[in-house]
């Protein structure tokens with residue numbers, strides 16, 4: 001007999017797992033099909049040497065401010081988050097350093113004072129805003145679905161703009177048209193601080209030079225500051241807790257089961273077909289109420305839904321969705337020593353380092369050169385003029401990452417083009433692994449000269465090409481799948497008609513990082529999608545569910 005479920009979910013990344021868990025908790029029967037042997041998608045850890053855990057993709061959990069952690073009871077299912085006292089720092093090549101902490105703001109302000117009294121005062125003002133107001137702001141941005149398609153809202157009436165005006169005395173509506181660097185230039189002096197905040201925005205959302213995205217760039221820094229930490233044991237433990245929660249509510253997992261086709265009959269999604277070699281009795285799985293695609297929007301409509309079910313212009317616009325901006329070359333290092341930083345950093349990064357340090361933060365021009373190299377020249381950066389990296393280190397707070405006496409710096413990222421855009425072909429970055437690694441090491445040694453080759457035990461590289469082989473959902477190997485620039489953001493993400501997670505195929509919904517609000521394992525996509533499914537499938541969640549207060553319902 002052909003198996004039937006209420007809902008079939010394609011892909012077991014954090015977004016697919018999240019929606020499977022929500023729906024099963026509402027009492028629906030749910031089957032989740034995952035191509036890989038492991039659940040978790042981009043939320044994974046690897047142990048390339050026994051005893052050493054590295055992060056080939058995601059490394060921080062930024063979703064602590066959102067409702068899903070509570071609604072899905074992740075703590076009950078084993079999720080533990082390490083909050084770091086010092087999360088974010090920056091260092092220049094002449095040894096100036098900043099160490100930003102929302103948990104110890106007075107210390108951070110004191111440290112900033114040696115470079116800029118006005119920035120220290122600004123930091124005090126910023127961190128004096130009650131955390132609950134920041135949570136309200138973050139929820140109104142990330143954990144709220146975009147408005148209904150075609151509904152024009154005056155920017156000043158957007159929920160987060162109203163909250164910003166209420167809680168942040170400095171906020172000026174003019175900021176809505178500016179880039180992050182333009183906003184920072186209005187309020188701040190210290191370039192190292194601005195470059196570090198720009199990088200934090202770029203690794204969580206928009207580029208700091210993109211017009212009209214500056215406020216969002218600021219809130220990305222807030223995600224860093226108050227909503228993040230690292231799951232104890234590594235990012236993959238997040239997937240484990242979610243998988244346990246799913247199983248508790250009865251989700252059926254089919255791993256090693258690649259979905260080859262989404263079945264569509266008379267314009268309505270009716271189930272999936274698994275690949276020939278799937279280790280199951282029935283390759284067809286029927287979905288009586290909905291099919292949810294947890295994989296990249298391009299993969300969904302180019303590979304899984306037959307073209308005859310989709311309008312031609314729609315297929316072209318899917319083709320045109322840009323992948324630029326989020327493909328990362330990831331380096332992980334095992335070292336016998338901690339870095340010994342030059343200049344002020346030796347004292348400022350003490351007794352523990354910020355777990356994410358951007359370097360070198362001398363000038364935004366280095367970041368601009370990197371962007372230009374990657375996005376305009378479609379090649380990879382290999383000189384110190386265009387390399388700026390975050391270097392993350394979790395073993396300071398998490399002993400599971402490395403045996404005593406060793407340290408793991410993982411990941412260290414630089415931006416590279418998506419494989420399909422590279423001027424020298426899709427494998428070009430793979431062919432240049434050693435050259436790029438050496439260039440990054442040179443930049444690191446310029447501020448931590450003790451990290452000489454004899455102190456490095458091993459290096460591991462993961463490229464976007466590697467990622468897209470390992471995880472079919474990572475088209476372009478990118479961490480947010482499609483651009484987070486103004487033209488592919490909010491009610492235009494990934495296309496205007498898909499912004500509310502519905503698709504041209506009835507009962508087929510999207511739940512992947514290519515939907516709003518984009519990359520990161522925030523569980524914001526499944527939470528937002530729940531608002532839509534409650535309406536469309538007439539769900540009746542229990543008292544545990546609370547919607548976003550800013551959600552705008554569909555008009556009849």
Ligand SMILES: Cc1cc2nc3c(=O)[nH]c(=O)nc-3n(C[C@H](O)[C@H](O)[C@H](O)COP(=O)(O)OP(=O)(O)OC[C@H]3O[C@@H](n4cnc5c(N)ncnc54)[C@H](O)[C@@H]3O)c2cc1C
Nearest residue numbers: 011013014015035041042058059060259473479513520521
């Ligand atoms: C280098 C890098 C660094 C990152 N750093 C962070 C970070 O620090 N913090 C953070 O929160 N996020 C980070 N991210 C982003 C994060 O990993 C993604 O946003 C997240 O994994 C997206 O989740 P998803 O569920 O939408 O998709 P995915 O994680 O891509 O999951 C999709 C799943 O679908 C499966 N699949 C694909 N095709 C099929 C098919 N045909 N049939 C069945 N299954 C299929 C895949 O195997 C995969 O398991 C990073 C990403 C990268 C690449």
